[in-house]
Amino acid sequence: MTSLPKSFRLDGKAALVTGGASHLGYDIASALASAGCSVAVTSRRPEKAAQSAARLAQEFGVQAVGLALDVRDTASIDRAVEEAIGALGKIDILVNNSGGGAGKSEAILTERDVADIREVIDSNLTGTILVTRCVVPGMIERGAGKIINLGSIAGIVGRDRRIYQPSGMKGQPVDYAAAKAGIIGLTRDLAGWLSPMGINVNAISPGGFGPRDLPDDFVSAYGDKTPLGHMGRDGKDILGAALFLASSASDYVTGQNLVVDGGFSIWK
Ligand SMILES: NC(=O)c1ccc[n+]([C@@H]2O[C@H](COP(=O)([O-])OP(=O)(O)OC[C@H]3O[C@@H](n4cnc5c(N)ncnc54)[C@H](O)[C@@H]3O)[C@@H](O)[C@H]2O)c1
Numbered sequence: 001m002t003s004l005p006k007s008f009r010l011d012g013k014a015a016l017v018t019g020g021a022s023h024l025g026y027d028i029a030s031a032l033a034s035a036g037c038s039v040a041v042t043s044r045r046p047e048k049a050a051q052s053a054a055r056l057a058q059e060f061g062v063q064a065v066g067l068a069l070d071v072r073d074t075a076s077i078d079r080a081v082e083e084a085i086g087a088l089g090k091i092d093i094l095v096n097n098s099g100g101g102a103g104k105s106e107a108i109l110t111e112r113d114v115a116d117i118r119e120v121i122d123s124n125l126t127g128t129i130l131v132t133r134c135v136v137p138g139m140i141e142r143g144a145g146k147i148i149n150l151g152s153i154a155g156i157v158g159r160d161r162r163i164y165q166p167s168g169m170k171g172q173p174v175d176y177a178a179a180k181a182g183i184i185g186l187t188r189d190l191a192g193w194l195s196p197m198g199i200n201v202n203a204i205s206p207g208g209f210g211p212r213d214l215p216d217d218f219v220s221a222y223g224d225k226t227p228l229g230h231m232g233r234d235g236k237d238i239l240g241a242a243l244f245l246a247s248s249a250s251d252y253v254t255g256q257n258l259v260v261d262g263g264f265s266i267w268k
Contacts (some may be wrong), residue, residue, distance in 0.1 A: 006116075007247060007249040008035060009025075010035040014036045014091055014093070015039050015095060016135065016175075021042065024097060025095070027234060029041050030060070031239040031240075034239075039064045039088075041063075041106045042069035042098070044068065047205070051066070053066035054066070064249055067227070068104075069138045071126075073260050077207040080106055090142070092144065093147075095150070096128040096148070100174060102120070106170060107173040116173070123188045125179040128149055135147075139197075145199040147200070150199070150204055153205055153208075154176075156265050167214075169218055183203060187203040187256075204260055207262055208261075209234055212239040227262060229262070237262075244258075
């Protein structure tokens, strides 16, 4: 029998984590690096990507590169994927983490700028499709790979907007929910296509992570609605899910959406 702890190791593997320079993307890159994986992390700001890569290399003693990437731009995607392969030799693990943006502009659909709607769909959903399109040929050629897409509980449940009212937060726009539901559907169908070729495709759907710069009353209201009593914690709560889905420990798991939300989405 293969040793179970060994099946979580990623020595000799290489990963591309989009948006891996900060927050959840950085945490995911750290989880993989802690298991011996080489990593390429990206940001739209190359200096930020380079700084994060240097931190990962120093902390985990792995090869790490920082690359510029805007997932709305196919030339930028081609360049980043080529540079990642140039530096690391291959991409065994792709983490489509870039996106987010909920709460950064007017959230009410009828008052929402059309450009903001397109931006959310492009940076979350279309970007994930385009980066995957560019990376999978190498995985198909090798007959192996792991793809992890970042969905969200926003793609699974509707949001009770009253949670935002006391703090006056903008809240979550419906296009974000649509993009993340799209990612969960994309994950299943990509798995249908790629799993017979040896490539596992899964999603992680986080609940709200904080507190970051969120208002205290929102953080505590959110915790009250969460069976495990608090928001997701950066540097901690996403790590195990990411390592599981990136490693051979999950070799018989594909097309799934692993919800990491402290139970938020199951509580009525
Ligand atoms: N933080 C949460 O509470 C939460 C909850 C559910 C899902 N998620 C999802 O998890 C992922 C990471 O979230 P986070 O909280 O770390 O968000 P974040 O905003 O800190 O990170 C998102 C990353 O994507 C990058 N990005 C955004 N648009 C991009 C573009 N056009 N091209 C390239 N990169 C781009 C950002 O620069 C950033 O590095 C996102 O997909 C987000 O939607 C987050």
